[in-house]
Amino acid sequence: MTAIAEGRPRLRHATLSQLESLGQSIANIAPTLTPALNVTVVLKLAGVGSWFAYLIATVGMMFVAANIGALARRHPQSGSYFIYVGRTFGPFAGAMSGWSMIAAYLFTAVAATLAFTIFFGNVLQSIGLGALTPPAWLLMVVYVGIVWLAGYRDIQLSSRLALVLEAISIGVIVLITAVVVTRHGSVVDDRQLDIARLPMGGVMSSLAFAVFGFVGFESAATLAKETRDPAVAVPRAIMISAAGVGVFFTVMTYLMVLGMGGETAALAASGAPFADLTAKVGLRWVAGIVYASALISSFACALACVNSASRLLFSMGRYQFFHGALGAVHARHSTPHIAVTLCCAFTLAAALAVLPIGVLDAFGLTGTFATLGFLVVYLLVCLVAPIDLKRAGVLLPRQAVVAIIGALLVGFVIFGAVYPVPPYPYNLLIYLFALYMAGGAAWFGFLKLRRPDALAAIEHDLEM
Secondary structure, three states: OOOOOOOOOOOOOOOOOOOHHHHHHHHHHHHOOHHHHHHHHHHHHHHHHHHEEEEEEHHHHHHHHHHHHHOOOOOOOOHHHHHHHHHHHHHHHHHHHHHHHHHHHHHHHHHHHHHHHHHHHHHHHHHHHHHHOOHHHHHHHHHHHHHHHHHHHHHHHHHHHHHHHHHHHHHHHHHHHHHHHHHHHOOOOHHHHHHHHHOHHHHHHHHHHHHHHHOOHHHHHHHHHOOOOOHHHHHHHHHHHHHHHHHHHHHHHHHHHHHHHOOHHHOOOOOOHHHHHHHOOOOOHHHHHHHHHHHHHHHHHHHHHHHHHHHHHHHHHHHHHOOOHHOOOOOOOOHOOOOOHHHHHHHHHHHHHHHHHOOHHHHHHHHHHHHHHHHHHHHHHHHHHHHHHHHHHOOOHHHHHHHHHHHHHHHHHHHHHHHHOOOOOHHHHHHHHHHHHHHHHHHHHHHHHHHHHHHHHHHHHHHH
């Protein structure tokens, strides 16, 4: 390819199995974080209809997953969204989608880093050692350092580690929930199952944050070059992860409300909702286990985010949209080590920068900012997929319908995220995100003026 220098070390091809590819997406979602913390926002808005909000979000994400899968099958390359969008809408749109997705992954890693400090304190508090909780900044430095080491050395090792850690944490959550439900004596909750009486206004308002629980399900696509048989493995991983975690979120939310006897306000106001649930049925001692599992999940999430963001930076670096050093590959580990290091440095710096506003507030703000980045790319993918398939002469009517429905659903969620106008400081996020995207557009304009040869080469490669 003309824009990519020849003779340099390359990413290690075809090392990840189907299961490891799935592990990348599952870990990036970090399913355990939803019952452990994220669910409180949805419960506050949707109450007993929270499970229904997650069900609707699951359906929506399945449509998005189908469109991403169609593109991943045709373009199994590192950089994924930069390539998907750029080959249809041109280099500018491709660069903006990559720019948006980098923010999405990195700010999710920041949110996971902040969540780690919350869960670490919860674990120590549960065993009576809360006074020994280290300073948040120190926890962050150690945490990001371990993430960097895992991402720097071996993508196969880090993907396997992420999958194993997430499987353990989900297993613990499911086991404890089963005990809670058994003590409750029934899985039938008339209030939650009476669809006609669910607070539909709250359900609709909560959809944007419900989608936040899913973001990252598509990240297997960023590792396509390092996956065996990516045209099959990547689309399958994306679809399975979206459907699997959607069922998990829906069922877990229903059972948490059931176990609390419908006391959604208590869960919504809690900084440790799952601990409150276990305390409700006399199992307060297991709270430490739950939040130890959440610690594991947050690590797996941050590692998966760094893996994904670094592959986007790697691809855009090799296309000269960023400095060419980001396209470097470690001679021994076959990882984009400079991109991994930059991602970890940004994650730590950003987490430390927002720490003074309070960990919980910082978690919500960085998570919401990340969601905006994901939603923009999800919308672009739904628009690109049918055009790309039509150009290839393989578009089927059902694929066109899936694309239209996916675009409408994502558009609805984006609209819900900005209207009604959210309270301060969340109302500032849309402007900050717009400013961030404008910065990417300005950089593209600078390259067009100063390095038109590089952009011409990018356009040539994208059209191949």
